[in-house]
Amino acid sequence: MSNKKKHITVGIAAGTSVSLIKQISLKELNLLELLCSGFGGCLGGILPDLIDPPTSPNHRAFGHSPMILIFLVVVTLYIVHQLEKDWSNRVKATDHFHGIGYDCWEETVDSPYLKKAITGFFTGLCSGHTSHLALDSKTPAGINW
DSSP: OOOHHHHHHHHHHHHHHHHHHHHHHTTOOOHHHHHHHHHHHHHHHHHHHHHSOOSSTTOOSGGGSHHHHHHHHHHHHHHHHHHHHHHHHHHHHOOSOOOTTOOHHHHHHTOHHHHHHHHHHHHHHHHHHHHHHHHHHTSSSOOOO
16 A cells, blocks of 8 residues: 555656646746646645545545546646636736736736646646556555546
């Protein structure tokens, strides 16, 4: 049975690897996105055991179901799509020099850094969760695919 330390380590590795491959393919390297995907991978790596605490070797229930992974992927795709759509609309419609009435919060929410952090986190979360299921599928209890 894989332990928590192994799930965290492999989750971080999975999250950062997927993010790094994506960034290399897009020919852009963003350290913030990479760090957030590592954090998301760490959380995703232990998420199934947070939902279904490992009280016995046969603790596989809803948290270890592929349905959670499918749900996470759908939510991630939706959030990333909305961020892309909102960001491109705001860049077209907004002048970054607001002058009177400048709103610091609006600038933070519209920040490309926030977009990268959120994208990285959810990429890592899905990758970490996938790594947890992959590790647990190799145990005697397996995963109910």
